[in-house]
Amino acid sequence: METAEPVSPLDRPFGDDRPARLATLDADPAAEAVLAELRAALPADRLLTDPDTIGPYVHDEAEWAEYGTPVAVVRPRTTDEVAAVVRSCARHHVAVVPRGAGTGLSGGANAVDGCLVLSLERMNDIVEIDPGERLAVVQPGVVNDHLRAAAAAQDLWYPPDPASAPWSTIGGNVATNAGGLCCVKYGVTRDYVLALEVVTAAGEIVRVGRRTAKGVVGYDLAGLMVGSEGTLGVITEVTVRLRPLRTTPPRTVVGFFDSLADTGAAVAAVTAAGLQPAVFELIDRHSLRAVNEWRNAGLPENAAALLLAQTDLPEPAATAEAEGILAAFEACGAKDAMISTDAVEADALFEARRMVYPALEQRADAVLTEDVCLPRQKLADMLAEVERIGERHTTFIATVAHAGDGNLHPLIIVDRHDVDARRRAQSAFEEIIDAAIARGGTVTGEHGVGLLKRAGMRREQSPQVLSMQRAIKAALDPLGILNPGKVVG
Amino acid sequence: METAEPVSPLDRPFGDDRPARLATLDADPAAEAVLAELRAALPADRLLTDPDTIGPYVHDEAEWAEYGTPVAVVRPRTTDEVAAVVRSCARHHVAVVPRGAGTGLSGGANAVDGCLVLSLERMNDIVEIDPGERLAVVQPGVVNDHLRAAAAAQDLWYPPDPASAPWSTIGGNVATNAGGLCCVKYGVTRDYVLALEVVTAAGEIVRVGRRTAKGVVGYDLAGLMVGSEGTLGVITEVTVRLRPLRTTPPRTVVGFFDSLADTGAAVAAVTAAGLQPAVFELIDRHSLRAVNEWRNAGLPENAAALLLAQTDLPEPAATAEAEGILAAFEACGAKDAMISTDAVEADALFEARRMVYPALEQRADAVLTEDVCLPRQKLADMLAEVERIGERHTTFIATVAHAGDGNLHPLIIVDRHDVDARRRAQSAFEEIIDAAIARGGTVTGEHGVGLLKRAGMRREQSPQVLSMQRAIKAALDPLGILNPGKVVG
Numbered sequence: 001m002e003t004a005e006p007v008s009p010l011d012r013p014f015g016d017d018r019p020a021r022l023a024t025l026d027a028d029p030a031a032e033a034v035l036a037e038l039r040a041a042l043p044a045d046r047l048l049t050d051p052d053t054i055g056p057y058v059h060d061e062a063e064w065a066e067y068g069t070p071v072a073v074v075r076p077r078t079t080d081e082v083a084a085v086v087r088s089c090a091r092h093h094v095a096v097v098p099r100g101a102g103t104g105l106s107g108g109a110n111a112v113d114g115c116l117v118l119s120l121e122r123m124n125d126i127v128e129i130d131p132g133e134r135l136a137v138v139q140p141g142v143v144n145d146h147l148r149a150a151a152a153a154q155d156l157w158y159p160p161d162p163a164s165a166p167w168s169t170i171g172g173n174v175a176t177n178a179g180g181l182c183c184v185k186y187g188v189t190r191d192y193v194l195a196l197e198v199v200t201a202a203g204e205i206v207r208v209g210r211r212t213a214k215g216v217v218g219y220d221l222a223g224l225m226v227g228s229e230g231t232l233g234v235i236t237e238v239t240v241r242l243r244p245l246r247t248t249p250p251r252t253v254v255g256f257f258d259s260l261a262d263t264g265a266a267v268a269a270v271t272a273a274g275l276q277p278a279v280f281e282l283i284d285r286h287s288l289r290a291v292n293e294w295r296n297a298g299l300p301e302n303a304a305a306l307l308l309a310q311t312d313l314p315e316p317a318a319t320a321e322a323e324g325i326l327a328a329f330e331a332c333g334a335k336d337a338m339i340s341t342d343a344v345e346a347d348a349l350f351e352a353r354r355m356v357y358p359a360l361e362q363r364a365d366a367v368l369t370e371d372v373c374l375p376r377q378k379l380a381d382m383l384a385e386v387e388r389i390g391e392r393h394t395t396f397i398a399t400v401a402h403a404g405d406g407n408l409h410p411l412i413i414v415d416r417h418d419v420d421a422r423r424r425a426q427s428a429f430e431e432i433i434d435a436a437i438a439r440g441g442t443v444t445g446e447h448g449v450g451l452l453k454r455a456g457m458r459r460e461q462s463p464q465v466l467s468m469q470r471a472i473k474a475a476l477d478p479l480g481i482l483n484p485g486k487v488v489g
Numbered sequence: 490m491e492t493a494e495p496v497s498p499l500d501r502p503f504g505d506d507r508p509a510r511l512a513t514l515d516a517d518p519a520a521e522a523v524l525a526e527l528r529a530a531l532p533a534d535r536l537l538t539d540p541d542t543i544g545p546y547v548h549d550e551a552e553w554a555e556y557g558t559p560v561a562v563v564r565p566r567t568t569d570e571v572a573a574v575v576r577s578c579a580r581h582h583v584a585v586v587p588r589g590a591g592t593g594l595s596g597g598a599n600a601v602d603g604c605l606v607l608s609l610e611r612m613n614d615i616v617e618i619d620p621g622e623r624l625a626v627v628q629p630g631v632v633n634d635h636l637r638a639a640a641a642a643q644d645l646w647y648p649p650d651p652a653s654a655p656w657s658t659i660g661g662n663v664a665t666n667a668g669g670l671c672c673v674k675y676g677v678t679r680d681y682v683l684a685l686e687v688v689t690a691a692g693e694i695v696r697v698g699r700r701t702a703k704g705v706v707g708y709d710l711a712g713l714m715v716g717s718e719g720t721l722g723v724i725t726e727v728t729v730r731l732r733p734l735r736t737t738p739p740r741t742v743v744g745f746f747d748s749l750a751d752t753g754a755a756v757a758a759v760t761a762a763g764l765q766p767a768v769f770e771l772i773d774r775h776s777l778r779a780v781n782e783w784r785n786a787g788l789p790e791n792a793a794a795l796l797l798a799q800t801d802l803p804e805p806a807a808t809a810e811a812e813g814i815l816a817a818f819e820a821c822g823a824k825d826a827m828i829s830t831d832a833v834e835a836d837a838l839f840e841a842r843r844m845v846y847p848a849l850e851q852r853a854d855a856v857l858t859e860d861v862c863l864p865r866q867k868l869a870d871m872l873a874e875v876e877r878i879g880e881r882h883t884t885f886i887a888t889v890a891h892a893g894d895g896n897l898h899p900l901i902i903v904d905r906h907d908v909d910a911r912r913r914a915q916s917a918f919e920e921i922i923d924a925a926i927a928r929g930g931t932v933t934g935e936h937g938v939g940l941l942k943r944a945g946m947r948r949e950q951s952p953q954v955l956s957m958q959r960a961i962k963a964a965l966d967p968l969g970i971l972n973p974g975k976v977v978g
Contacts, residue, residue, distance in 0.1 A: 208954060218938060313806075314803070317803035
């Protein structure tokens with residue numbers, strides 16, 4: 001497998017989609033052989049080789065993960081076509097990098113030099129929604145929101161709701177075990193995957209998992225594929241569990257806090273009271289200010305953080321739970337704490353949450369998204385540490401968090417053209433990871449390892465665990481052709 | 490590894506715990522070397538070699554799974570002792586068969602000839618219950634009910650509730666991914682396992698998983714260990730997620746049905762109505778009659794089946810849901826359908842459910858427990874097929890089911906001393922498996938593959954999937970010393 005030296009992330013400006021270095025790679029006889037086979041086997045529209053057209057396929061949204069130059073992008077329409085692609089690549093030892101919508105934040109879908117990028121975007125059929133079994137069968141390229149809408153039309157609900165839901169695909173969600181706002185109560189993608197059709201590293205089509213509610217027949221291969229970022233197989237069909245659609249309008253509770261310590265105490269108090277909000281988010285002061293600046297949102301700026309919770313129990317339990325959350329907030333010193341019964345008002349607050357990222361993007365150039373997950377009780381301590389890390393490295397860091405899960409997204413803002421600022425930001429990024437590990441946390445809560453968290457993963461896990469990971473990779477992809485260099489690479 | 494020919498299940502009476510054939514095995518130099526090392530390394534009370542004392546450790550509750558003769562039983566008290574045992578066995582290529590309480594129903598804990606049985610029963614400390622993180626850390630030998638009680642004392646709840654909960658251990662529950670009554674709404678053991686400490690096949694101590702609510706750092710090794718029946722590692726500590734304790738008393742709905750078709754229709758109607766009972770059980774007429782005969786319970790015997798549902802929503806939603814379930818039952822022709830607001834009455838019905846197994850054991854000798862799981866809509870069809878299979882083989886089969894999960898436990902009653910009856914029962918057992926597979930079901934919903942479902946697993950899964958399973962086994966246990974012959978053996 002030809003792999004030219006990757007461009008160091010620090011030696012190129014972020015987001016530099018410069019035309020691929022195809023000229024140097026065309027000479028690779030293995031890649032040429034694969035291209036010849038695929039041209040013979042697939043309809044012409046499946047294959048993109050023009051450097052201008054493959055540009056959008058070479059990396060995901062991870063700002064400074066390195067990426068290489070593929071020999072081609074293939075966009076199959078059927079599982080058989082995927083299998084043909086992988087078989088050809090296996091025959092000639094050419095790397096395959098699967099991708100969905102490319103909304104990932106860890107570089108998991110980034111091309112490596114000489115690879116074939118396998119885009120599943122055109123396999124976007126909702127195959128089946130079965131209300132009797134409460135499940136859906138979809139192709140991997142189905143957009144998350146499309147599945148949710150189709151399920152809702154049958155009074156069913158697919159809970160996993162990553163922020164990328166309007167664009168990201170179920171295949172990508174499964175490959176990264178995507179989370180979202182609802183998972184504090186309803187779990188992550190893993191909790192909804194019943195079965196998968198997968199093309200193995202040998203190009204064989206297999207079905208793992210089951211359509212039944214329960215099952216323990218052998219090792220949990222479907223579970224193993226979830227979060228494996230395309231390194232163990234290419235997901236070509238997904239069977240997910242659905243829930244009944246929620247019908248009661250949520251009650252929203254909001255509270256502004258003077259200090260991060262009070263904020264963390266409020267999160268702990270809600271947990272200690274046995275309350276289970278369906279959404280439990282945190283927006284820090286830097287994020288509030290950015291939203292105000294961008295959209296004149298009129299959010300209080302003198303608070304250290306805003307907590308935003310929703311309860312979706314049936315009434316009157318929802319009101320009781322909302323009152324419990326409010327009491328916990330107030331006991332921890334919240335100001336302007338209130339229960340919103342006004343859907344418009346509640347929507348505006350969640351809109352502010354959604355606006356943080358674009359507001360920060362307006363402010364500077366590049367936003368590097370962290371994704372550490374902490375024991376809930378370490379939330380305040382970790383938030384304070386993130387502030388200190390930002391100060392230490394003269395780097396602006398705004399934080400939003402899935403507070404109820406202890407999942408922090410410190411957003412590191414950088415001028416992409418300032419090499420020194422980039423170096424400082426990278427140091428801050430790694431120090432946040434170390435601070436999370438030191439507090440019993442994990443380096444990635446829901447975005448995946450990809451490329452950006454490989455070093456952190458090696459610091460979090462013991463050599464023995466890493467060697468178990470590599471043993472599994474070698475067992476299921478002995479040639480190492482599936483998304484090489486990602487996760488365990 | 491010395492392995493004498495196992496006793497064929499058909500050539501010995503069930504439950505024959507005849508003294509082990511230690512004499513013939515003492516000559517095995519590898520086993521002798523292990524015993525010598527362990528005698529030197531461990532306190533004397535850890536090791537049992539007397540045939541009389543090891544008798545209770547040689548098999549689980551699976552009536553006709555074969556079992557062999559171990560060279561010894563070792564009952565370690567610490568993870569380091571477990572690691573020392575596995576290292577010694579790895580050095581000399583001696584098989585290790587881990588076990589908890591031995592309540593399994595698939596033969597997963599059965600000894601193989603020449604093995605060391607590793608009983609985790611003495612590692613039974615509840616290490617920690619952390620209400621702030623809503624998690625518990627326990628040693629593998631902690632009994633399920635003990636964990637539930639300890640959690641309840643802190644207003645927390647560990648939902649997985651296999652029928653064996655008063656005796657079975659968390660380690661065994663994890664190793665088999667145990668289910669139970671609550672899992673129709675609250676999920677199985679897998680859904681509660683956050684992290685595991687595991688002794689690998691090389692005798693190394695590793696930690697997999699995490700203490701945080703979310704995490705996607707590398708392959709889901711903790712998930713892979715769940716349900717792997719001790720074939721990939723020995724579980725020495727378990728970190729489980731807890732939920733807030735439920736405080737509202739449940740509402741129970743009961744309905745008797747004239748036909749299996751009506752019963753199945755009622756289950757489907759409850760699902761279609763978007764209702765989510767926290768318990769949803771089925772007891773067939775044979776089971777009702779057995780309970781009546783044993784305890785004069787006064788249950789109606791002219792019904793084809795009884796459905797028993799519970800809702801645990803906060804009031805008044807619970808009453809509304811109970812009324813919805815009742816309406817679904819009545820629309821499908823239920824007789825004597827009612828909502829029980831009387832806890833004593835409801836308890837009596839669940840007591841009847843619990844009495845089915847002992848009542849059937851009174852009736853004959855051996856009860857072979859099936860565990861197929863079907864798409865919910867196939868429930869009635871499958872129940873009818875089970876009746877036909879029983880008739881075809883002149884074999885008495887009573888069925889209870891976790892109806893809401895489509896998980897059937899046909900209980901096959903056999904005279905253990907009648908070789909011909911045993912052969913007919915075994916044929917019925919395999920035909921039930923085939924009927925489940927033909928209907929899109931799985932051969933084991935919650936009991937595991939062990940020994941009894943190995944043939945069924947090979948019929949359910951494709952050769953490619955089986956080869957993936959074996960590749961993972963070989964990757965994590967290259968010498969094949971961990972519970973050999975189970976699951977993928």
